[in-house]
Amino acid sequence: MPSRLPIDCLNKIFEYLEKDKATLHSCLLVNRLWCRVSVEILWKNIWEFNNKNAPSLLNTLISCLPNESKVLLNDHGILTQKSSLFNYASFCKVLSIDKIIEMIYYNINPFNEKNSTDSFQAEYLKTKEILKMFMKQISSLKILTYSFIHVKIPNFINFFGAKDCLKNLSELNCESEGHPKFFRQLSQICHNIQSLSIVYTLITSNGLKDLISLQNGLKSLSIELDDYDKYCNNYNNCEDFSTNIIPSLTKHSSTLTTLHLHGPLPLSFIIKLKNLKELVLSNFKNFKEIQHITFSHLQILKLISKHSKIDMFNFLENNGTNLKELYVHNYSHDSSLNLAIAKFCPNLKSLHTKFMKDDMIVIFNSCQQLESIEVLNDKTCSFKGEKVLEIVAKHSSKNFHELNLYNFEELRSEDLESFFINWKNRVSQKSISLIVCNNTFVNNNKNRKIIRKYKNLGVIKKFEYQSTTLIY
Secondary structure, eight states: OOOOSOHHHHHHHHHHTTTOHHHHHHHTTTOHHHHHHHHHHHTTSOOOOOGGGHHHHHHHHHHHSOHHHHHHHHHTTOOOOOOOSSOGGGGOSEEEHHHHHHHHHHHHOTTOOOOOHHHHHHHHHHHHHHHHHHHHHOSSOOEEEEOOTTSOOOOGGGSTTHHHHHTTOOEEEEETTOOHHHHHHHHHHOOOOOEEEEEEOSOOOHHHHHHHHTOSOOOEEEEEESOHHHHHTOHHHHHHIIIIIHHHHGGGTTTOOEEEEESSOOOGGGGGOTTOSEEEEESOOOGGGTTTOOOTTOOEEEEESOOOHHHHHHHHHHHGGGOSEEEEESOOOOHHHHHHHHHHOTTOSEEEEOOOHHHHHHHHHHOTTOOEEEEEOBTTBOOOHHHHHHHHHHHSOTTOOEEEEESOOOOOHHHHHHHHHHHHTSSSOOOEEEEEEOHHHHHOHHHHHHHHHHHHTTSEEEEEEOSSOOOO
16 A cells, blocks of 8 residues: 655654664565665664675675776676665765775675785775765765774775765764874865764874864764773873873863763863763773862763772762763772762762662662662672662652663562562552663563563563673
8 A cells, every 4th residue: 555654754754763673674565665765764874784794785785886886896806786776875874984894804704714815905996996886975974983994995085976975974983093194184074073982092193183173063072092001001102192182172172062081091181171961981090180170061970990989979079969870880889979979969860880778778868850770789789689679669759760780690570570569559650661681580481471461561661681781
């Protein structure tokens, strides 16, 4: 039956389903119109694939190549596919150079054997023709990933159409040691990058410094240290970061709202970022450098490392009131930090920490806006699962609706049933989402039956199982 919905309406609906790949794939089979609209959504970002799907994706891309490219590949003994149903490349808004290299390498050399000269030539030629196609066909690229700096690839910025393709780039993922020419050329085209993720390899390309400085309003920055041990053993590496990266960020001190630092990088420059809304630090040192600084707009704070509780207390005293989300991981447990959270962070909506029984009650009593908690259990914090369920059912606020349980090995079926009965009888009547990280829980048939029962009754909104503890 032909679709009665106009194409604009279909497009809005399918955009809402963008992350639901299974549903979008089913839409391909309804009719030609649905197929065309859903294909465009599916191909916005095609780079989340595993190796077994790489040959199929590569064949599809080769089928999209113009005839002159196919002739060139055939002349070099590379088989090509007949033309595809759609011009898939034109739908892409995300381009990963890394994934293209990975995909081509896997297809040519699936067993990771040492490449011959012919294989390298074939790899280079395929990469060149595919990149030429993307530069010509993508009208406005939004996200670019290019970190494979030690693999020779064509200078795609010189290809026909590249300037139009790249001029509206809003997100770049790269390595600090990238080719200076690449960064310099990109800095002449792109001036509105809002999100930048850098793998810091202890060497900073001059071109990268220029690229950062020439952006009009950088909003989000993520820097991940590539070699933790090498960095820590050489103080000069700290000087490189301070000399080359930090000065280029000065222009963006008022526009940066999101900062992620992964590794023991200097923190003192953060003091200038007065409009920060989100701060994520992992494996860091010298938190004392910012302990007394007030960030009046800070709403999200995630800390993954061992650090001084005194420094943390001081920071929360200055910034806790505005925090909506707090994630604290990898510290030896005692009640002092949770008591500080209860005292200084009354407006929290989401909290991840280690709990003792009394801590959780105090948190719920003090943080009445809490909607979600992530409870981490380990050797330093022995907290029985049934106690967690009991406290959540009795003491959580009317806004609460999501419980995340990590590393709770023993959750008895009767305790689970009791929790859902109590939750069903709560005044708030909000369905709850339950996320667990526990093989034993999922493999228990009684638990699975209870989950199905209360999901059907509407008590459970969502149930998820995660195989590993979530670390931000």
